[in-house]
Amino acid sequence: MLLSRIARKITGSNGIQSLMEDLGSALGKPKGTTSLLGGGNPARIPEVEKIYKEALLQLISSGEIESMFGEYSSPIGNDDIRNATAEYLKEHLGAEIRGENIAFFNGSQNAYSYLLNCFSGTMEDGSFKKIILPIVPEYIGYADQTWEDNVFSSVVPKVLSTGAHRFRYGLDKENLDFASAGCVVLSRPTNPTGNVLSKEETLWLYEKTKEYKIPFLLDLAYGNPFPNLIGAAEPIHWMPGMILSLSFSKVGLPGVRTGIIIADAEIISLLSSFGAVGNLAVGNLGLSLAKVFWKENTLVKTANTILRPYYEEKSKIAVQILEEAFLSQNLAYSFHEPDGGFFLWIHFPRLKITNKELYRLCKERDVYIVSGHYFFPGLTTDFSHTKQCIRLTYCRDKEEIARGAKIIAEIVARNSSET
Ligand SMILES: Cc1ncc(COP(=O)(O)O)c(C=O)c1O
Incomplete structure (x- = not known):
């Protein structure tokens, strides 16, 4: 099929597409068998969902819904x-x-x-x-x-x-x-x-x-x-x-x-x-x-009273689970200071395979991560982090993170150099 240049550019392998496809393909699998550590979905917090549901009910009862539709x-x-x-x-x-x-x-x-x-x-x-x-x-x-x-x-x-x-x-x-x-x-x-x-x-x-x-x-x-x-x-x-x-x-x-x-x-x-x-x-x-x-x-109220404390705690727990798994395999690793946002960025300085290959090996075991190589647009100089870093979301439950952490640590250990 003859496509425009821009259509070809967009259909070429791109990060955001593979990420969203992973989210979709892993979704229907039974709980406990996958670790979806790739995507950017926020956590599902029932207390917060209730607040939004109530706002929607106000739209229905006030009649706003008719013009909205x-x-x-x-x-x-x-x-x-x-x-x-x-x-x-x-x-x-x-x-x-x-x-x-x-x-x-x-x-x-x-x-x-x-x-x-x-x-x-x-x-x-x-x-x-x-x-x-x-x-x-x-x-x-x-x-x-x-x-x-x-x-x-x-x-x-x-x-x-x-x-x-x-x-x-x-x-x-x-x-x-x-x-x-x-x-x-x-x-x-x-x-x-x-x-x-x-x-x-x-x-x-x-x-x-x-x-x-x-x-x-x-x-x-x-x-x-x-x-x-x-x-x-x-x-x-x-x-x-x-x-x-x-x-x-x-x-x-x-x-x-x-x-x-x-x-x-x-x-x-x-x-x-x-x-x-x-x-x-x-x-x-x-x-x-x-x-x-x-x-x-x-x-603003929900962010400061529910979301911030919730995500700060989640981030701390995820880092702890991941560090335990990495230390048990004696890995060389370093976390970017997790100041904010939903993600953890981890550097494995002794990784012998590329992060893209690490992504593939993890996916074979139903652990979905994001390879770090996507995140360097415009960089033309060699930089080891482009091949040795991964991104993980911490917005998943503990068991799912622990399962993923163990598998990632095993794969990185098997594919790391001694020094
Ligand atoms: C940094 C950043 N900006 C923008 C977006 C896009 O968000 P949305 O289009 O859902 O508002 C995302 C989504 O993951 C993001 O991570």
Whole structure:
């Protein structure tokens, strides 16, 4: 079949697709026989699901549901909900935000598929602009969204030891090249590592984007104000020139497919054109729920009283289970400091096979992990971590993690060098 170049690019093996396919194919298997440690689903927390169910019941009893089912909204949401969202978020994002600064999309992924292409590739003046990822590894979902090739630019991050079996990636300020940049993109917390870049370094990046007059895209899918999984780090506030994205997914509503962009009015109006052409309208469910959520402060309250303590505890338990398994096999391993987000990023410095091969061997035993090699778009320099790291979610139950930990440890032990 003759396909377009972009269709060929998208159908080629890409990380996000294999990840979502793994999620689907492993789902129907009996409990206890698989370890689904790959995906980005939030944990199912009955107490939280009950809160969302009650919000939905309010929509039904108030009659909102009829218009929710029966009417298209504006491409990025009607003015009333955009104004209400601005009013609500202004307190949480410490800025004078108005309705004209807000756009809703069918998930933040949907918004990024437009944003990344607005600010990279061949520009209207004929120049070619890059997307700067200031620290790789970075979110797998950006990599295949661009219509043009070779648009990502990244450098080997600083690898800072933070203690026994612990490290963190840091900005290599000297080598970041902003000259060809069309925009800068950072997820905070970062998926896959759980890194929450310090406020100071984040603001350094912001100043750079101002200097080069390019947008700074800050992906807060796991960040403040909800689910607020940022550990001890300071929250981000919106400032002109920043494009913030929030998501309803990581608070436990991935099926609702709602993402919110906060940006200068000029960018929002650009996005509105993309929303109209690509989606006609944003889905109504998330917008209607947002009305209830803002009125009752649901998401921020739930994040701080239930989600944060829940995920912090889960992360601690998972690290403990994994470390026990690794130590019992005498493995060389190091965890990225798990500051926030849903994931653990692990480096096996003596691994003799690639992480891609490790993924395959684990999958043969029904343990689903994500190979780290996907997370380095734009990196052209050799860096051992691209082949020796894996990403695991800790949002699964203890038994499932323990089963996976034992199998991963056995396979890594069998495929590691002595020194
Ligand atoms: C860092 C990050 N950004 C954005 C998304 C996309 O989220 P959604 O489209 O569900 O809002 C994800 C999903 O896993 C993510 O991990």
